Amino acid sequence: MATERQSANVVTLRNLSKIYGNNTVAVDSLSLELRKGEVFGILGPNGAGKTTTIRMMLGLTEPTSGSIDILGMDPLRTPLEVKRNVAYMPDDMGFYEDMSGYENLDYTARFLGLGYDERRSRILAAVSRMRLEHRLSDRVRTYSHGMKRRLALAEVLVKRPAIAILDEPTQGLDPHSTAEFLTLIRSLKKEEGMSVILASHHLDEVQSICDRVGLFHAGRMDLSGTVDELATRLFGGKMEVVVEVGETGNRDVAKILGTIGGVSHILQEKEGVYRVTVDSDIRPGIASALVDSDVALYSMDVHRHTLDAVYQAYYKEVHDAA
The missing domain is CATH 3.40.50.300 (P-loop containing nucleotide triphosphate hydrolases)
Known part of the structure; x- marks a missing residue:
């Protein structure tokens, strides 16, 4: 049946x-x-x-x-x-x-x-x-x-x-x-x-x-x-969160972000903007850590992998294995 x-x-x-x-x-x-x-x-x-x-x-x-x-x-x-x-x-x-x-x-x-x-x-x-x-x-x-x-x-x-x-x-x-x-x-x-x-x-x-x-x-x-499932297969399930903050004074924002569980990499793109690689969507934890450190949080955007990125990564993997 x-x-x-x-x-x-x-x-x-x-x-x-x-x-x-x-x-x-x-x-x-x-x-x-x-x-x-x-x-x-x-x-x-x-x-x-x-x-x-x-x-x-x-x-x-x-x-x-x-x-x-x-x-x-x-x-x-x-x-x-x-x-x-x-x-x-x-x-x-x-x-x-x-x-x-x-x-x-x-x-x-x-x-x-x-x-x-x-x-x-x-x-x-x-x-x-x-x-x-x-x-x-x-x-x-x-x-x-x-x-x-x-x-x-x-x-x-x-x-x-x-x-x-x-x-x-x-x-x-x-x-x-x-x-x-x-x-x-x-x-x-x-x-x-x-x-x-x-x-x-x-x-x-x-x-x-x-x-x-x-x-x-x-x-x-x-x-x-799904695109997210394919991204997990190719990129290990990681995603990026772009964080924009206000005036930081003497605060080391990268160091603050680095204390959060699930953060694997931090890149400062320009003044006040950080691209954070994470294992899952941990935006609430990011917000809490910044607010607790008196850092003004302007915005956070999740950047999931696009189908184009999945496509390029897969066929590069296939080509490299040939």
């Missing part, structure tokens, strides 16, 4: 591998779980195995070994049913260039078996959210790259899938459209419980929207979790 945790997963990959005929290993014993309503970011350099993994999940490439479960279905045995429940927005979008935006979206809606009124209702709602109403009757060949990205996102909305797999979805979008897209994904997750796999090189976007991330290298995903 499936456990409660297993039943909450909408995607489960177990020991998935893909080896091509020339013995090239594209994916190597990869396991992954995507939970209902979760946004999971997959990251890594080109050739790391991300696209091959996605293709196997969609039933477009047969795995050499391992198992794939998508909403309780095997994409190789029931590919059409999987495609009805999973929306895929590839990096290289494939539209019928001589058809209008509306006709392309209607083609997708027909595949879902929807009647005319429902198709039209979904299409008009989707293009309104993506601000494409004024170009809906134009042939797609006349669309800019950014407009085609928005049309692809509209196609995801038309399908109303349980799972969306988005490959570089904000590529070519202007900052305003990018912000709208990220807001859209948050709302789909919150309001409809949609699960999303997001592949992107824009690490700030991934960090802002993803619940967990996985780092790919040489066909494997050896590191996955």
Whole structure:
């Protein structure tokens, strides 16, 4: 019998591998779980195995070994049913260039078996959210790259899938459209419980929207979790607190900070500003120590490690170990 945790997963990959005929290993014993309503970011350099993994999940490439479960279905045995429940927005979008935006979206809606009124209702709602109403009757060949990205996102909305797999979805979008897209994904997750796999090189976007991330290298995903969990793995769980104080007189602030348990390093950046490396968030202890020493405390800000720092540290570690 499936456990409660297993039943909450909408995607489960177990020991998935893909080896091509020339013995090239594209994916190597990869396991992954995507939970209902979760946004999971997959990251890594080109050739790391991300696209091959996605293709196997969609039933477009047969795995050499391992198992794939998508909403309780095997994409190789029931590919059409999987495609009805999973929306895929590839990096290289494939539209019928001589058809209008509306006709392309209607083609997708027909595949879902929807009647005319429902198709039209979904299409008009989707293009309104993506601000494409004024170009809906134009042939797609006349669309800019950014407009085609928005049309692809509209196609995801038309399908109303349980799972969306988005490959570089904000590529070519202007900052305003990018912000709208990220807001859209948050709302789909919150309001409809949609699960999303997001592949992107824009690490700030991934960090802002993803619940967990996985780092790919040489066909494997050896590191996955929240950004804080990955930072703990790579940096030992330490964080930095930037402390700003007022006039110190003859008081040695660095010495005061050094007496606090959990402080491992202190750097004075400039007059009155100290960067303190700590094992956990001990801001109350810092405040107490300074106030007890009659030091005026102006501000304290926790600087957690960014996804960019995690990404750089991981791939440096991989490179150094090679």
